[in-house]
Amino acid sequence: MNASYGWKKVGALVLAVWMIVSAALPGLASAHATLLSSTPADQTSVAEMPEQILLTFNETIQGEFLSIVVTDTKGKKMPLEEARLSRIDEHVVVADRSGEFPDGIYTMNWRVVSADGHPIRGTIRFGVGSEGVLTDAGTAGGAADYTPGADTVAQRAILYTLLSLTAGSLLFLGFLLPAELRGSRDIVRPARIWFWGSLAGLLVVVLIGLPLQAKLFADVPWSEAFGKEILSQTLEGTSSGRMFLLQLLLLAMIAGAVIVNNLMGWGKRGGHWTIAIIGFVLLLVTKALTGHAAGSEHVFAQVLADTLHLLGASVWVGGLLILLLLLPHAKKGEAAFWTASFRRFTPWAFGSVIALVLSGVVMSLAHVPGWSALFGSRYGVLIVIKAALLLVMGALGFLHFRRANRRDGERNTLSLAAELAVGVIVLVLAGLLTNVPTPQPAAAAPQTFSDKQQAQDADDAVIALKVEPLQVGTSTFTVRFTDKYGALRTDWQQVTLKIAPQASPDDYTEVRAEAQQGGNYTASGLYFGSAGLWKVEVHGLSEKFEQADYTFTMEVR
Numbered sequence: 001m002n003a004s005y006g007w008k009k010v011g012a013l014v015l016a017v018w019m020i021v022s023a024a025l026p027g028l029a030s031a032h033a034t035l036l037s038s039t040p041a042d043q044t045s046v047a048e049m050p051e052q053i054l055l056t057f058n059e060t061i062q063g064e065f066l067s068i069v070v071t072d073t074k075g076k077k078m079p080l081e082e083a084r085l086s087r088i089d090e091h092v093v094v095a096d097r098s099g100e101f102p103d104g105i106y107t108m109n110w111r112v113v114s115a116d117g118h119p120i121r122g123t124i125r126f127g128v129g130s131e132g133v134l135t136d137a138g139t140a141g142g143a144a145d146y147t148p149g150a151d152t153v154a155q156r157a158i159l160y161t162l163l164s165l166t167a168g169s170l171l172f173l174g175f176l177l178p179a180e181l182r183g184s185r186d187i188v189r190p191a192r193i194w195f196w197g198s199l200a201g202l203l204v205v206v207l208i209g210l211p212l213q214a215k216l217f218a219d220v221p222w223s224e225a226f227g228k229e230i231l232s233q234t235l236e237g238t239s240s241g242r243m244f245l246l247q248l249l250l251l252a253m254i255a256g257a258v259i260v261n262n263l264m265g266w267g268k269r270g271g272h273w274t275i276a277i278i279g280f281v282l283l284l285v286t287k288a289l290t291g292h293a294a295g296s297e298h299v300f301a302q303v304l305a306d307t308l309h310l311l312g313a314s315v316w317v318g319g320l321l322i323l324l325l326l327l328p329h330a331k332k333g334e335a336a337f338w339t340a341s342f343r344r345f346t347p348w349a350f351g352s353v354i355a356l357v358l359s360g361v362v363m364s365l366a367h368v369p370g371w372s373a374l375f376g377s378r379y380g381v382l383i384v385i386k387a388a389l390l391l392v393m394g395a396l397g398f399l400h401f402r403r404a405n406r407r408d409g410e411r412n413t414l415s416l417a418a419e420l421a422v423g424v425i426v427l428v429l430a431g432l433l434t435n436v437p438t439p440q441p442a443a444a445a446p447q448t449f450s451d452k453q454q455a456q457d458a459d460d461a462v463i464a465l466k467v468e469p470l471q472v473g474t475s476t477f478t479v480r481f482t483d484k485y486g487a488l489r490t491d492w493q494q495v496t497l498k499i500a501p502q503a504s505p506d507d508y509t510e511v512r513a514e515a516q517q518g519g520n521y522t523a524s525g526l527y528f529g530s531a532g533l534w535k536v537e538v539h540g541l542s543e544k545f546e547q548a549d550y551t552f553t554m555e556v557r
Contacts, residue, residue, distance in 0.1 A: 044474075181340075190329050206244065243286040
């Protein structure tokens with residue numbers, strides 16, 4: 001096969017795959033953090049505006065660029081303090097009320113930055129008091145999907161490509177280059193150029209990443225993203241900013257180690273390569289620390305899994321990429337290059353497969369709640385696709401391993417390019433999965449409260465109370481009276497309920513329960529205005545003016 005012709009086919013195939021996958025990113029990516037609950041809740045009415053607005057998310061939230069704005073039906077902003085993270089739970093964003101909220105309907109627009117560095121926003125509609133009953137429930141609020149712009153997509157795609165090329169260059173110069181070819185300028189010089197080019201590219205991409213993150217977090221155009229205040233706030237107050245400085249130091253560490261090794265002879269002193277490799281692995285750790293793993297419950301395990309996953313993909317794809325890029329330069333030493341380099345690459349490739357599989361299993365167990373989510377969610381489908389592609393890539397790798405061990409050194413550049421193309425897709429999918437929302441566990445059925453107690457101040461009355469659903473919003477209260485022997489009693493001229501949060505018993509709502517067929521007394525309404533412990537006092541007055549009372553305590557979620 002003509003080397004120049006093979007090189008053209010490799011380049012065209014890799015470029016096509018890279019462009020197709022990069023173009024697919026905008027339609028697939030969205031944010032991880034999900035709003036679990038809010039106080040006030042969306043599409044509910046509360047008797048009185050709570051002292052604090054609470055937003056609870058499934059992941060930790062970064063402490064900068066938080067915003068909660070509440071407006072009335074005329075667009076007037078209501079009095080609120082600046083939004084902040086809760087001091088006891090980084091999953092919760094808080095905004096204190098600083099003035100009065102008259103009865104009426106309000107719209108809350110919120111915006112936060114999730115642990116994986118994505119701005120999340122949404123809208124919540126709620127009512128306060130008798131004039132705040134929502135009648136147009138069809139216009140419900142909720143979280144808006146985050147779709148990265150072209151600049152974010154381009155930066156991410158270039159970053160993963162350069163990480164792979166850097167990993168492949170380090171691997172080749174440090175471990176794959178055959179001893180008999182170390183003096184060949186036709187091979188070593190291009191390898192050095194690819195390494196320094198990829199490292200310089202990483203530096204540029206990292207530098208661009210800071211104002212890009214500032215632009216996303218502050219929701220400003222590029223013309224304002226380089227402002228001193230915004231950049232300073234991003235550097236000091238976000239995980240992306242803190243990792244930015246560390247990434248610059250690690251790039252300098254890698255470059256310094258390679259320069260020293262270059263002065264002492266490429267590949268002759270493994271210790272310097274060890275330092276460079278450690279720096280590269282730590283660079284991947286910083287990427288994981290600004291991703292979804294940083295907001296998970298088991299941070300260490302998830303960061304380790306993310307790092308191994310990206311490392312395995314980078315080594316496998318980067319190793320193939322650098323070998324294919326250098327193959328046209330082998331010329332006279334082509335046979336030795338093919339046989340020795342690809343034999344040495346085989347254990348690295350298999351090690352990468354093991355890292356990909358193990359880390360993939362860990363991440364899947366953490367993020368996919370069940371088999372149904374594996375095929376019923378976008379995240380699960382991407383995992384299935386990636387697993388299938390890894391099988392294809394592994395089969396091609398085994399084929400190349402067998403060919404490399406043949407004495408005739410038979411090779412097939414096209415099949416190598418195919419393995420590389422599949423690897424590029426796997427690498428992009430690995431990055432894409434960090435930007436696709438993980439499937440949430442199936443929502444638990446609304447809780448129900450049910451209890452039966454002997455009435456106070458009445459010897460022959462037992463009160464049974466049932467509340468469903470036991471949650472913020474509309475609930476139905478059902479009261480049933482029996483005598484001490486269990487016989488139904490319906491001789492009550494009046495049954496009232498006094499409902500109040502345990503923390504502020506004076507903020508109660510009193511409602512009358514109406515008699516129903518079957519002997520029950522019921523009342524329905526928006527009486528639970530927030531989560532927490534609530535007390536419901538049942539008071540019955542019989543036709544003979546006998547009183548029966550009991551106070552039930554329940555936890556509203």
